[in-house]
Amino acid sequence: MGCEAWLAKLDLYLDGELLAEEMRACDAHLRVCRECAAEGFARLQLRRTVRQAGRAYQPSAEFRRRMERQVAGAKKPFRLWTWAPALAAALLLVAALGLYRGTETRGNQAVSELADLHVATLASVSPVDVVSSDRHTVKPWFEGRIPFTFNLPDLAGSPFTLLGGRVTYLGQVPGAHLLCQVRQHRISIFIFQQRTAGTILPADMTGRNFSYSVASTTAGGLNFILVGDVASEELQALASRWRDANRT
Amino acid sequence: MQAATFEELAMPLFDQLYNFAHWLAQDRSEAEDLVQETYAKALRGFAGFQPGTNFRAWIYRILRNTFLTSRTGLKALPSLPLNSEEDEAALTLLPSQPTPETLLLERDQQEAVQSALAQLRVHHREVLLLAEVEDMSYEEIAQTISVPLGTVMSRLARARQALREILRQQAKGRDDGLRSVAR
Numbered sequence: 001m002g003c004e005a006w007l008a009k010l011d012l013y014l015d016g017e018l019l020a021e022e023m024r025a026c027d028a029h030l031r032v033c034r035e036c037a038a039e040g041f042a043r044l045q046l047r048r049t050v051r052q053a054g055r056a057y058q059p060s061a062e063f064r065r066r067m068e069r070q071v072a073g074a075k076k077p078f079r080l081w082t083w084a085p086a087l088a089a090a091l092l093l094v095a096a097l098g099l100y101r102g103t104e105t106r107g108n109q110a111v112s113e114l115a116d117l118h119v120a121t122l123a124s125v126s127p128v129d130v131v132s133s134d135r136h137t138v139k140p141w142f143e144g145r146i147p148f149t150f151n152l153p154d155l156a157g158s159p160f161t162l163l164g165g166r167v168t169y170l171g172q173v174p175g176a177h178l179l180c181q182v183r184q185h186r187i188s189i190f191i192f193q194q195r196t197a198g199t200i201l202p203a204d205m206t207g208r209n210f211s212y213s214v215a216s217t218t219a220g221g222l223n224f225i226l227v228g229d230v231a232s233e234e235l236q237a238l239a240s241r242w243r244d245a246n247r248t
Numbered sequence: 249m250q251a252a253t254f255e256e257l258a259m260p261l262f263d264q265l266y267n268f269a270h271w272l273a274q275d276r277s278e279a280e281d282l283v284q285e286t287y288a289k290a291l292r293g294f295a296g297f298q299p300g301t302n303f304r305a306w307i308y309r310i311l312r313n314t315f316l317t318s319r320t321g322l323k324a325l326p327s328l329p330l331n332s333e334e335d336e337a338a339l340t341l342l343p344s345q346p347t348p349e350t351l352l353l354e355r356d357q358q359e360a361v362q363s364a365l366a367q368l369r370v371h372h373r374e375v376l377l378l379a380e381v382e383d384m385s386y387e388e389i390a391q392t393i394s395v396p397l398g399t400v401m402s403r404l405a406r407a408r409q410a411l412r413e414i415l416r417q418q419a420k421g422r423d424d425g426l427r428s429v430a431r
Contacts, residue, residue, distance in 0.1 A: 011405060015379065017386050043408075046361075047380055050411070053361035054381035057270035059263060063280050067262060071255050071287060129322065147394045169313050172293065172306075174394050 128164030153241035187228035219246035305391040372407035
């Protein structure tokens, strides 16, 4: 391997991210090649400076005290011996209720959060960050912004129109939030990876939340949740288009 | 019991999280808001945190997501170029003499690097800070910023290249300035 190839791997070497065998080979090369060793030394110097320069900001003493109070205030004093009988009874009750209501509660919570996101988006002066009805414009916009990709259905000839999209988060999981329109109604389509959002989202979220209809479907390892104030049949029709576009 | 564990895990990271937040937001009061919201969200979600998994990556991810949905974050996000992450050809080394690194040895290094860091695009700055200042592994960075390992590698390489280029320009600007004074 020549110097150019080693220089391309120099940062990986300095980060300790090469395989053990390559680490040893790179090490051996740096011992005999003065140019590469000099480049490695220069990069190491820069890293040290970045490390020092990067520690530029200190929180104020007042802010530190405020945060310490907040975090400490979240702790509830707890005396087990005083509360043990009541706790045991409560645990039994919670366990019994939890068996029946656990999934439902989780589903309701997720639906409520998505309905909130839908309402907040509609109330925003700029509801989408990529404004386009062209799926070939909207899809590439998400590249590098979310850790997965998805297909947008061809809505030509359907009553639905694509308005655009934005990045969203549910329970700290990144996802895509698309907006479609049918007549004067706007519909949110939330897309999350099943493997990361599986613990947050129940399998089927179809139903109603307050005055909103909710439909859900899965395809290609992705969850699609649709929220809007249209008839559930219309929402299902749009959900089918998203499912078909993402079938593998 | 759980809150105490949260405090034990979260408070030692307070200074680092604040520093990272300040670099992202580039503003003291906004950094304080970010940290405060991060701790509030982390505390609420702590019941779902699995003991034994990486708490640091988890709380940094919360901070970063909070930043990305803030006004400043939304403004910074569109600066992420499309299709650039896998463009390996662009990662080749630039000609390296004289290197900005060696020139910097004679200069006010720290100040120059701080200025260069502030000029980096936010997605380059964050990945560089996580690697160099927080000493995170590629795997940990991937967890924190929710991208594949390959993207961490290419983004970090781009960030370092961009930093070197800014430093090179700074050094050139100073040299030109000194020459015109000497004339």
